[in-house]
Amino acid sequence: xxxxxxxxxxxxxxxxxxxxxxxxxxxxxxxxxxxxxxxxxxxxxxxxxxxxxxxxxxxxxxxxxxxxxxxxxxxxxxxxxxxxxxxxxxxxxxxxxxxxxxxxxxxxxxxxxxxxxxxxxxxxxxxxxxxxxxxxxxxxxxxxxxxxxxxxxxxxxxxxxxxxxxxxxxxxxxxxxxxxxxxxxxxxxxxxxxxxxxxxxxxxxxxxxxxxxxxxxxxxxxxxxxxxxxxxxxxxxxxxxxxxxxxxxxxxxxxxxxxxxxxxxxxxxxxxxxxxxxxxxxxxx
Amino acid sequence: xxxxxxxxxxxxxxxxxxxxxxxxxxxxxxxxxxxxxxxxxxxxxxxxxxxxxxxxxxxxxxxxxxxxxxxxxxxxxxxxxxxxxxxxxxxxxxxxxxxxxxxxxxxxxxxxxxxxxxxxxxxxxxxxxxxxxxxxxxxxxxxxxxxxxxxxxxxxxxxxxxxxxxxxxxxxxxxxxxxxxxxxxxxxxxxxxxxxxxxxxxxxxxxxxxxxxxxxxxxxxxxxxxxxxxxxxxxxxxxxxxxxxxxxxxxxxxxxxxxxxxxxxxxxxxxxxxxxxxxxxxxxx
Numbered sequence: 001x002x003x004x005x006x007x008x009x010x011x012x013x014x015x016x017x018x019x020x021x022x023x024x025x026x027x028x029x030x031x032x033x034x035x036x037x038x039x040x041x042x043x044x045x046x047x048x049x050x051x052x053x054x055x056x057x058x059x060x061x062x063x064x065x066x067x068x069x070x071x072x073x074x075x076x077x078x079x080x081x082x083x084x085x086x087x088x089x090x091x092x093x094x095x096x097x098x099x100x101x102x103x104x105x106x107x108x109x110x111x112x113x114x115x116x117x118x119x120x121x122x123x124x125x126x127x128x129x130x131x132x133x134x135x136x137x138x139x140x141x142x143x144x145x146x147x148x149x150x151x152x153x154x155x156x157x158x159x160x161x162x163x164x165x166x167x168x169x170x171x172x173x174x175x176x177x178x179x180x181x182x183x184x185x186x187x188x189x190x191x192x193x194x195x196x197x198x199x200x201x202x203x204x205x206x207x208x209x210x211x212x213x214x215x216x217x218x219x220x221x222x223x224x225x226x227x228x229x230x231x232x233x234x235x236x237x238x239x240x241x242x243x244x245x246x247x248x249x250x251x252x253x254x255x256x257x258x259x260x261x262x263x264x265x266x267x268x269x270x271x272x273x274x275x276x277x278x279x280x281x282x283x284x285x
Numbered sequence: 286x287x288x289x290x291x292x293x294x295x296x297x298x299x300x301x302x303x304x305x306x307x308x309x310x311x312x313x314x315x316x317x318x319x320x321x322x323x324x325x326x327x328x329x330x331x332x333x334x335x336x337x338x339x340x341x342x343x344x345x346x347x348x349x350x351x352x353x354x355x356x357x358x359x360x361x362x363x364x365x366x367x368x369x370x371x372x373x374x375x376x377x378x379x380x381x382x383x384x385x386x387x388x389x390x391x392x393x394x395x396x397x398x399x400x401x402x403x404x405x406x407x408x409x410x411x412x413x414x415x416x417x418x419x420x421x422x423x424x425x426x427x428x429x430x431x432x433x434x435x436x437x438x439x440x441x442x443x444x445x446x447x448x449x450x451x452x453x454x455x456x457x458x459x460x461x462x463x464x465x466x467x468x469x470x471x472x473x474x475x476x477x478x479x480x481x482x483x484x485x486x487x488x489x490x491x492x493x494x495x496x497x498x499x500x501x502x503x504x505x506x507x508x509x510x511x512x513x514x515x516x517x518x519x520x521x522x523x524x525x526x527x528x529x530x531x532x533x534x535x536x537x538x539x540x541x542x543x544x545x546x547x548x549x550x551x552x553x554x555x556x557x558x559x560x561x562x563x564x565x566x567x568x569x570x
Binding site: 103124125126127128133144145147172174184187188189191193194195196197198199200201202203204206208210212213214215216217218219220221222223224225226227228229230232233236237240243244246247248249251253254255257258261262264266269270272273274275276277278279280281282283 | 314412458469473474476478482484498499501513546549551554557563
C-alpha cells in the first residue's frame with residue numbers, strides 16, 4: 001500500500017469506515033474509492049461525499065475492482081460479508097476489517113475467503129461514542145494503535161500489506177495473535193465499557209438531580225456508556241470468556257479495596273491509591 | 286457577601302483555596318485578601334501573588350480582621366484548624382471550608398467555634414487531579430454545584446451568607462443536610478474514585494505496553510486515579526460507611542451484568558446497556 005493503488009473499497013462506512021475513506025483520499029492512496037452500504041438511504045447520503053468516487057448498489061460491484069477491501073460493519077456482520085464478497089474478489093485481493101474482537105472473525109473470515117483472497121483482521125484503537133459516518137475525519141487514526149492479527153495460516157505478504165496500510169494512515173501497528181488481541185482488549189476496552197455502564201445503571205436509580213451535581217469524575221467515568229448497545233452486544237458475545245475473566249479480576253481487586261476500607265486499614269488504602277496513581281501517571285498527557 | 290467586605294481570609298490555599306482567592310479578587314468582593322499556609326516556603330511563594338494582600342505568619346493574625354474565613358485544607362485538618370482559629374475570630378465571623386466530606390466536619394467544627402463565630406460547611410464540586418495552588422483560576426467555580434450544609438443548630442443568616450458567597454463565584458448552590466451530602470458524594474464522587482483506582486490497579490499488573498494501546502475509554506476511566514492519595518485517604522476515612530454502601534451497590538449491579546454475560550442472555554445485556562446509555566445521555570454536553 002506504499003504507492004497509490006487503483007481501488008480501495010469500504011463496506012458499511014460508519015465512524016471508522018468513513019474515516020478510512022477520508023484518510024485514504026487525503027493521502028491520495030487510491031485512484032478510486034468505492035463504498036457500499038446496506039441501506040439505500042445511506043448510499044444516497046454518502047454519494048455526495050468527496051471521499052467517495054462511487055457508491056455501489058451491490059457487494060459484487062463494490063469489490064470487483066478493489067485490491068483492498070475494508071469491512072467496516074459491526075462485529076456481527078463481518079464474517080457474513082466476507083462470505084458474500086468472496087466470489088467477486090479480484091485474484092490476490094486483500095480484505096480487512098475494523099472490528100473490536102478478532103479471534104472468531106479472523107478464523108471464520110479466513111475460511112470464508114478460501115483461495116479467493118487474503119483476510120487479515122485489523123482493529124484500529126480509535127473510536128467514539130458518536131458512531132455516525134458524519135463524525136469521521138481524515139486524521140482520525142493518527143498517533144493511535146492499530147492491532148493487525150494474522151493467523152498462522154495467513155500469507156505474510158498480506159499481513160505486511162495491511163500493516164503498511166494502517167501505518168500510512170498514521171497508526172502505530174501492533175501485530176498480535178487474534179486470541180491474544182481479544183485478551184488485551186477485554187482489559188483495555190471491554191472492561192472499561194462494562195464498568196462505565198454499570199456505574200451509569202447504579203446512578204440511574206438515584207435522584208435525577210444528582211447527575212447535575214457531579215464533577216468531572218462521574219462524567220469521565222460514564223462517558224463511554226453513551227456508546228451504541230447494538231455495537232457492543234456482539235462484542236461482549238464474541239469475547240465472552242475474556243470479558244468475564246477481566247470482570248473477575250476487577251471484582252477481586254475491588255473486594256481487596258473494600259475490605260481495607262471496611263477494616264479501617266488506611267495505610268493499605270493509601271498504598272493502593274498510590275500504586276493506582278503511579279500507573280495512571282504513566283499515560284502520556 | 287453581596288457587597289464588598291473588608292477582609293476574606295483563606296487558610297491553606299491549594300487548588301481550591303487559591304481559586305477562591307483569585308475569584309474574590311477578580312470580582313472585587315473583598316478589600317483585603319489574607320492568606321495563611323502552614324509551611325513557610327509556601328507562604329513565601331504565595332506572597333508574590335496578586336490575589337493575596339497579606340500572608341499572615343500565624344493563624345491568629347490571619348483571621349483577626351476577617352468577616353469570612355475559608356478553610357481550604359485537606360479534610361483531616363479542617364476541624365483542628367477551626368479549633369485553633371476560634372479564639373481569634375471577630376465577633377460574628379463566618380467560617381466555611383471546601384472539604385469533600387461534611388457530616389463529621391460540620392458537627393465538630395460547629396462545636397469547636399462555640400459562640401465565637403458561625404461554621405457552615407461547604408463543598409464546591411470543582412476539582413482536578415492537579416491539586417497545587419498554581420493551577421487555580423478565577424473562573425474555577427463557574428457553573429458548578431456547591432453544597433452548603435448547615436446543621437439544624439446553624440444560624441440561618443450565616444448559612445444564607447455562605448450560599449450567597451458561592452453564588453457570587455458563579456456556583457449553583459444546593460443546601461442539604463451534611464449526612465445527606467455525604468451519601469450523595471459517596472455515589473457521585475467517592476465511588477468513581479474507588480473504581481478508577483481499582484481499574485488502574487488491575488491494569489498495573491499487565492504488560493506495560495497495553496497502556497500505550499488504549500483508546501480514550503481507559504484513559505477517561507482512570508483519570509481521577511491520578512489524584513493525591515493524601516487528600517483521598519481522609520475522605521474515605523470520614524465517609525467510610527457511605528462509601529462502603531456505594532461500593533456494595535456497584536458490586537451488586539456488576540454481578541447482574543456478569544451473570545447475564547455468563548448465561549449468554551444478550552437481550553438482557555443489551556437492555557442494560559440501553560438503560561445505561563439513556564442515563565449518560567442525560568448529562569449536558
